Amino acid sequence: MSVRERKERERAQRHRLIVSTARELAEAHGxxxxxxxxxxxxxEYSQPVLYGHFRGKKEIVGAVALEGFAELTTALRTAVAEGPAGREAVAALARAYTGFAADNPALYDAMFSLDNGLPFADEATPAPLREAFGALLDPLVDHAHPDEPGLFVETFWAALHGLVTLTRAGRLPADRVPDRLALLVGRFVPK
Amino acid sequence: MSVRERKERERAQRHRLIVSTARELAEAHGxxxxxxxxxxxxxEYSQPVLYGHFRGKKEIVGAVALEGFAELTTALRTAVAEGPAGREAVAALARAYTGFAADNPALYDAMFSLDNGLPFADEATPAPLREAFGALLDPLVDHAHPDEPGLFVETFWAALHGLVTLTRAGRLPADRVPDRLALLVGRFVPK
DNA sequence: GGCTCGATGCTAGCACCGCTAGACAATAGA
DNA sequence: TCTATTGTCTAGCGGTGCTAGCATCGAGCC
Incomplete structure (x- = not known):
């Protein structure tokens, strides 16, 4: 019995090795x-070994993305928990989001730009995705129309995502990012 | 002399054929x-012929994108010209933008998602890109802080772009698009 | 302890990709 | 009509994701 357990352990370890190596490689060279x-x-294995763990490359991207959602949740929660509530919390949230994207560009791509096979906005949506959405929602819910908090969060998130992707692709100059962020927060959470 | 002119004409025609065929193929099958x-x-030519017209695939994508910017400019201008000014003009602008993206998904990808080699926000930015930005700016400029109209347009554009890409990738449910658009316009142009 | 047999990882190869060198044919101009 | 140039093609390079089938290794049974 123990042999089998050891093998499963080794297999799980190699699984993690594949995911972390893919992430490092992506973060280092795209x-x-x-x-x-x-x-x-x-x-240090042959190609077919990868296919014993994942259906294909897409599923590897998905595994990396899943890690990303857990880390994004933590980053957003801590950023909001540190500071005051209200409008400043939203600003901190926005800065944390764009900061996360800037610090982990490849991870962000895996989560939101590449095809990772993960189901969004679906009953099958994995827990880490739901939790990340929750971390985004909580500081915003006070400022939304009470009937449609989800709609408000989705729109705010889309704005952040647009800023991130257009900046990263060189379609927006990077130097004014904080100003655009302040403008966005100002419009979404007027005071 | 006339022979040379004919050849140039034929060459230009084939150039256009490549671009339009690439666009059709992309729109039909991605x-x-x-x-x-x-x-x-x-x-109905061999592969190397393509490289007599374009440096590589990226440049073909860029040529298609350039067409797109011209068409986007027209779409935005007509949408705004038809209706009343002010806030409703912004709503019309937003609807025209997302409508354009929904009607020409592959074209939109070539313009904003794929690497097309075109320089954005640069002194070398081609005229069609500048004009598209202008078409976006004009209806918005009245609602921006007078010192920073560019910043306002960029942020609004980023929000639209985020909505488009997240919806298209299935990361946001498509059915509530008009509602998110209305919410966005409401926040950016309060009244 | 030796043998069998299944699990496991390997080599080799498929069909496709973007791109290009070099052979060859068509054609313009002398 | 002959020559030089222009233009186009065939063939192939090094890469991609993915897989069939073989070989080896080791766990479990007699």
Whole structure:
């Protein structure tokens, strides 16, 4: 029996190794550099081993993304918990979100830009995604129309996401990011 | 002399054929399906012919995107010109923008999501891009802080772009798009 | 302790990708 | 008509994600 347990343990460890290696590779050289060959070489196994753990590359991206949602939740919660409530909390939330994206560009891509196969806004949506949405919702719910808090959060989130992606792609100059963020918060949470 | 002119004419025509075929192929089956082999087969030439017109695939995407910016400008201008000024003009603008993205998904990708090599927010930015930005700016400028109209437009645009991309990727449910749009306009142009 | 057999990871290869070198044919101009 | 140039093609390079089928290794049974 114990042999089987050991094998399962080793298998789980290798599973984590694949995910963390993919993430490191992506963060270091971009997702284009994360090929099955390079990934296999890094973990010192042959390519087909990857397919014993994941259906394909998309599922590996999804596994990395799932890590990201857990970390994003933590980042948002701590940023809001530290400061005062109300409008300043929303500003802190926005800064934490864009900061997270700037600090973990490849991770952010896996979560929101690449095809990761994860179901959003669905009954099958994994818990980490729901929790991240919750972390976004809580500081905002006071400022939304009471009938439609979800709609408000979705729209605010979309605005943040738009700023992140357009800035990262060089479509918006990076130097004015804090100003755009302040403008956004000012419009969504007037005082 | 005339021979040379004819050749140039034929060359220009083939140039346009490549761009329009790439666009049709992308709109029909997505940009992943636009491979140099398929594109060459469609225009009934061999692959290397494409490289006599464009440096590579990225430049073809850029050519398609440039068409898109011209069309987007027209779409935004007509939408605003038809209706009344003020707040309703902004709502019309927002609807026209998201409508354009929904009607021409592949074109929108070429313009804003894919790497098309076009320089944004730069002294080398091509005229069609500047004009599209202008079409976005004009109806908004009255509602912005007078010192920073550009910042206001950029942020509003980013919000629209975020809504478009998250909806298209299935990260936001598509059915509530008009409601999110109304909420966005309401927050950016309060009255 | 030796043997069998199933699990496991490997090599090799498929069809496709973007891109290009070099052979060849068509054609314009002398 | 001959030559030089222009234009287009075939073939191929090094890469991609993914998989069939073989070989090896080790766990469990006699």
């Amino acid at each position: 997702w284009d550099a994360v090929t099955t060959r390079r990934l296999a070489e890094q973990i | 940009w992943d399906a636009v491979t140099t082999r398929r594109l060459a087969e469609q225009i």
